[in-house]
Amino acid sequence: MTPMTTPLIPATVTGSLPKPGWLAQTQQLWPQWRAHDDLDQAKADATLLWVKLQEDIGINIVGDGEQARQHFVHGFLDGVEGIDTVNKVTMAIRNGRYEALVPQVVAPISLRGRIHGAEAQVLRAHTSRPTKFTLPGPLTLVDTVADAHYGDRAALVMAFAELLNHEALALQGDGIDIVQFDEPAFNVYPELASTLGIQALERAAQGLTCTTAVHICYGYGIEANARWKQSLGHEWRQYEEFFPALADSSIQQVSVECIASQVPMELIALLTGKAVMVGAIDVASDRVETPEEVAEVLLMAADLVGAEQVIASTNCGMAPMRRSVAEDKLRVLVAGAAHARRALAG
Ligand code: ZN
Numbered sequence: 169m170t171p172m173t174t175p176l177i178p179a180t181v182t183g184s185l186p187k188p189g190w191l192a193q194t195q196q197l198w199p200q201w202r203a204h205d206d207l208d209q210a211k212a213d214a215t216l217l218w219v220k221l222q223e224d225i226g227i228n229i230v231g232d233g234e235q236a237r238q239h240f241v242h243g244f245l246d247g248v249e250g251i252d253t254v255n256k257v258t259m260a261i262r263n264g265r266y267e268a269l270v271p272q273v274v275a276p277i278s279l280r281g282r283i284h285g286a287e288a289q290v291l292r293a294h295t296s297r298p299t300k301f302t303l304p305g306p307l308t309l310v311d312t313v314a315d316a317h318y319g320d321r322a323a324l325v326m327a328f329a330e331l332l333n334h335e336a337l338a339l340q341g342d343g344i345d346i347v348q349f350d351e352p353a354f355n356v357y358p359e360l361a362s363t364l365g366i367q368a369l370e371r372a373a374q375g376l377t378c379t380t381a382v383h384i385c386y387g388y389g390i391e392a393n394a395r396w397k398q399s400l401g402h403e404w405r406q407y408e409e410f411f412p413a414l415a416d417s418s419i420q421q422v423s424v425e426c427i428a429s430q431v432p433m434e435l436i437a438l439l440t441g442k443a444v445m446v447g448a449i450d451v452a453s454d455r456v457e458t459p460e461e462v463a464e465v466l467l468m469a470a471d472l473v474g475a476e477q478v479i480a481s482t483n484c485g486m487a488p489m490r491r492s493v494a495e496d497k498l499r500v501l502v503a504g505a506a507h508a509r510r511a512l513a514g
Pocket residue numbers: 352383384385386387388483484485
């Protein structure tokens with residue numbers, strides 16, 4: 169494991185980053201691959217490209233940018249036996265927020281083998297900085313498949329948690345420092361999140377000695393999400409329902425959406441003892457924030473949970489964004505963290 173030699177308020181990416189145009193379609197959440205001749209090599213090259221870019225930009229905790237998966241959920245499902253990914257069905261997901269073409273669970277699920285080994289090893293081999301790797305969370309996985317076999321949501325959630333645990337332990341074996349589970353479904357089913365959701369996270373993280381994290385946002389900056397957010401009212405208090413249970417859990421870091429959001433900042437104070445990845449970059453807008461705007465959010469968070477518990481991050485992944493915008497926003501994230509650090513020092 170790499171020693172965590174990071175500054176106060178280190179900067180990290182949340183997860184996905186835009187794919188280069190030679191690898192896949194750009195500005196799409198579900199892009200088609202373009203590099204057909206040697207797709208595996210192209211994925212590895214794109215991962216390496218983003219490791220270098222993140223280092224040059226000054227990102228302290230580096231990720232693979234999810235370059236090797238088509239989508240944050242389906243990249244994992246592709247490696248699971250018992251799922252029919254050919255005969256997809258249309259299903260309303262995220263409590264009916266939008267319709268998606270989803271794979272079906274048709275038999276008991278198991279892993280075919282390693283899922284993300286190749287890109288995790290590229291990431292580890294090409295940076296000496298602390299590394300983070302993302303996996304979809306069990307509740308979100310189950311909310312993105314049609315179950316034609318288990319007939320019992322809790323059983324399916326725990327079955328996915330067990331598979332995730334295998335891959336998470338293997339990622340730790342690859343030398344990954346932080347394994348993060350992405351659970352946007354927590355904000356859709358906050359009550360379920362506080363019970364089954366967190367129980368499943370614990371199962372997925374069982375036996376890990378690396379740092380564990382969970383990312384809980386209000387989704388990518390796509391139109392269906394923008395409409396949903398408008399329906400949530402003036403204050404978004406979903407976090408309030410499950411943060412106390414999350415504070416009692418063994419998960420060490422929590423990634424939350426803060427900037428340009430209707431989430432009352434004070435809710436992060438419920439995350440007693442956790443490191444908080446503070447979303448200080450809006451991924452739903454192409455307008456690039458100023459370092460001062462980023463610093464303001466980080467300093468508010470530092471006031472609530474203590475500066476040593478704050479990690480600077482983006483609200484969500486950046487996969488559907490223009491690459492130049494994503495790069496500019498990451499630069500401002502780094503500048504904003506430095507700005508906050510200076511303010512705290514002086
Ligand atoms: Zn997200």
